Amino acid sequence: MATVGILALQGDFEAHAKLLEGLGANPCEVRVPEDLDGLDALIIPGGESTVMTLGIEREGLAGPIRRLIDQGAPVLGTCAGMIMLDRDHLGALDISTRRNAFGRQLRSFEADVELAGVEGGPIHAVFIRAPWVSEHGSEVEVLGRVDQHPVAIRQGNVLAVSFHPELAGDARLHRLLLSSNGCGASPSRSGRPT
Numbered sequence: 704m705a706t707v708g709i710l711a712l713q714g715d716f717e718a719h720a721k722l723l724e725g726l727g728a729n730p731c732e733v734r735v736p737e738d739l740d741g742l743d744a745l746i747i748p749g750g751e752s753t754v755m756t757l758g759i760e761r762e763g764l765a766g767p768i769r770r771l772i773d774q775g776a777p778v779l780g781t782c783a784g785m786i787m788l789d790r791d792h793l794g795a796l797d798i799s800t801r802r803n804a805f806g807r808q809l810r811s812f813e814a815d816v817e818l819a820g821v822e823g824g825p826i827h828a829v830f831i832r833a834p835w836v837s838e839h840g841s842e843v844e845v846l847g848r849v850d851q852h853p854v855a856i857r858q859g860n861v862l863a864v865s866f867h868p869e870l871a872g873d874a875r876l877h878r879l880l881l882s883s884n885g886c887g888a889s890p891s892r893s894g895r896p897t
């Protein structure tokens with residue numbers, strides 16, 4: 704059973720945990736660096752990127768998260784999680800993001816987005832004061848767009864989306880994370896509180 708950490712400083716980590724349980728994985732809340740030990744994968748959820756940045760700084764989590772990513776652990780960032788992974792924050796993705804990019808009138812909306820590599824039709828995506836990718840390097844693969852703007856991208860082991868797949872209850876991106884190379888490779892951490 705794969706143990707998947709969910710950064711739980713702030714934001715909607717519980718919805719991710721429920722989806723992961725439904726897929727037979729073991730979700731584990733991450734608040735301090737020791738919580739990252741032995742994880743098979745990591746989710747950085749949506750929330751407020753400014754608050755999350757302060758929490759990461761306060762707990763000294765940036766270096767340990769970067770190390771986990773550099774070791775090849777599969778990572779999924781959603782909404783503010785995508786922002787946290789960009790050049791200006793954790794620097795795990797060669798992307799720049801624009802916060803609250805869809806403007807005031809469209810602060811929240813839903814859309815069906817076709818994603819390259821995700822079978823079974825478009826994903827029903829919930830966008831809440833969502834960012835988009837404003838610029839990216841050549842290593843970055845764009846998987847989906849809304850109004851021409853990249854809203855789903857992948858670079859190596861890191862997948863990031865501007866929206867909230869967990870709120871629509873679509874588990875396909877979580878399944879993709881669990882089926883990634885390296886997920887489930889480390890010994891399980893039975894007995895850990897979730």
Ligand code: GLN
Pocket residue numbers: 748749750751752753781782783784786802803831832833834
């Ligand atoms: N607008 C938020 C930010 O800039 C992101 C919103 C979200 O994660 N739903 O951090």
